[in-house]
């Protein structure tokens with residue numbers, strides 16, 4: 001007889017009965033089974049052991065980056081054309097074709113460096129990841145809010161993240177480590193000029209832009225390809241914070257951006273973004289002075305206008321944070337017919353990394369989870385087994401035939417998709433080389449010049465505050481880079497650190513650098 005010293009059921013209470021996962025009713029959820037009221041406890045107490053051991057496993061590894069985030073749902077609505085031009089001229093992707101066509105989406109916004117419970121006021125890039133549940137299967141557009149990135153080759157990703165994450169000994173995020181790395185990676189200047197400006201602390205997620213950052217391709221019905229870059233523009237406008245604004249919010253709320261999004265959706269104030277694309281012919285474009293496959297660059301909008309292709313509305317919060325936000329899994333490899341990869345060296349590395357980490361983080365069957373499975377397309381595979389197998393996706397076919405080809409039934413291949421043999425022919429030697437046209441400084445300098453005065457002031461202040469905590473050699477190299485980007489930026493940061501152009505003119509270019517004529521001119525004029 002169970003000792004019902006707990007509340008137990010009261011007559012007239014119609015709520016469902018608590019059970020364990022075996023379906024056994026729980027009669028006492030307050031007391032373990034013990035020998036006598038004061039213990040000791042017994043080991044065969046299945047109900048207690050199931051409860052506590054499940055609890056022991058409640059956490060899965062957090063994302064190695066972008067651990068803190070929030071997911072919500074909504075729809076994407078296509079415009080079908082811009083002006084008189086049908087979008088089908090550039091892509092055959094079904095979700096874009098008809099004006100008014102809606103596709104379900106799940107969107108996850110995130111910070112990058114902090115852990116799962118860290119402050120959302122951090123100076124940090126923000127993730128902007130969209131999963132489109134299309135009729136051709138899922139498409140993930142995994143971007144950020146700053147349009148560019150720190151590095152252009154995926155092989156450096158673990159290094160840039162290690163430098164940005166806390167020190168492995170002191171566990172403190174340390175400007176001396178961050179700028180030690182960045183000072184040796186001049187391609188990071190464009191991202192740094194953005195990150196240390198007010199844009200580096202978005203006011204919240206609703207007032208934030210998004211960018212695909214990497215260069216992708218669009219493929220039309222004839223197999224013709226174009227290079228594309230994606231942009232999300234918030235209808236709510238763009239708002240950012242200074243460090244002082246952020247400190248006030250952080251003092252009372254570590255999750256203000258998640259709360260803001262949840263509350264807006266709950267009160268029916270549904271945030272909306274317009275999706276725009278920039279399009280370029282699928283060629284090298286040496287005339288641009290930068291490489292269009294380089295994710296440290298933006299494409300000038302006067303030459304490549306951002307063309308609106310649809311809008312996205314978020315109108316539903318998750319029912320469960322763990323199932324839908326923690327376990328949602330995005331990846332750059334997740335494309336549908338009419339969309340393709342470019343040879344962007346970051347993109348190819350990212351494409352391996354996402355699904356690799358998700359097989360580890362969530363498990364090999366992560367795509368069977370409701371939030372990740374393609375809810376508007378049929379899934380039929382010969383993949384079987386593995387931890388947490390939940391469904392056997394035979395597509396209704398003979399369950400004995402989990403191989404292909406077969407005379408006895410099972411699944412067949414789809415019609416040949418022309419996307420396998422389009423795009424330019426590329427020849428080259430296997431090599432390990434940086435891209436020829438690095439042009440690390442020009443756009444960083446232009447970005448500085450385009451800022452309003454208060455943004456310039458804030459950028460300089462933030463850089464000086466952080467660089468003041470760095471070794472002199474790192475400070476000098478950073479001032480040298482900023483002088484190479486734009487005189488005024490270099491002079492002002494140098495001024496704040498007590499470093500003049502004369503102090504840095506003896507520095508040689510880094511061995512890893514390819515300089516433009518403009519870089520050489522600036523170098524000659526230092527001091």
Ligand code: HEM
Nearest residue numbers: 063066108127128129143144149154157213349350353357
């Ligand atoms: C998340 C790798 C560059 C945007 C992640 C995750 C990994 C990763 C391993 C965790 C995924 C998970 O646990 O589900 C990489 C690598 C990169 C790279 C190897 C470079 C080679 C970028 C860039 C962007 C970006 C350039 C922005 C355009 C994101 C976003 C997430 C993410 C938004 C969070 C997705 C979510 O909300 O679940 N990345 N990343 N990453 N990354 Fe990257």
